[in-house]
Amino acid sequence: MxxxxxxRDSSLVRPYVxxxxxSAPSRNTFNQITLIRLYQRDLPRAALAPEAxxxxxLCATGALSVAEIASGLKLPVSVLRIVLADLMESGYITTxxxxxxxxxxxxxxxxxxxxxxERL
Numbered sequence: 001m002x003x004x005x006x007x008r009d010s011s012l013v014r015p016y017v018x019x020x021x022x023s024a025p026s027r028n029t030f031n032q033i034t035l036i037r038l039y040q041r042d043l044p045r046a047a048l049a050p051e052a053x054x055x056x057x058l059c060a061t062g063a064l065s066v067a068e069i070a071s072g073l074k075l076p077v078s079v080l081r082i083v084l085a086d087l088m089e090s091g092y093i094t095t096x097x098x099x100x101x102x103x104x105x106x107x108x109x110x111x112x113x114x115x116x117x118e119r120l
Contacts, residue, residue, distance in 0.1 A: 037063040039094040
């Protein structure tokens with residue numbers, strides 16, 4: 001009869017390792033809908049943790065929200081916020097309200113919608 005096997009649950013240790021033991025980001029500016037985009041694409045990535053490289057890879061195509069990045073990397077948002085703070089301090093990423101491009105509404109389209117609603 002074989003003895004009980006000790007199974008390691010890596011999910012308990014991983015967030016601690018990813019964040020370097022920190023429980024809070026150095027800056028508290030990331031909520032779940034904050035948009036993240038690359039700031040400088042030519043910085044070296046070799047020294048970055050796999051999770052940080054994953055953030056940069058996901059954001060290579062355009063701005064993503066914190067929630068989208070967390071989902072794509074399968075990381076808790078609390079852990080991702082620490083990774084994002086490190087990337088921002090290193091100059092890899094940026095955030096801000098100027099990232100949203102608000103299109104000017106097409107007056108003709110709005111009038112057509114209004115006319116359609118009035119016919120109802």
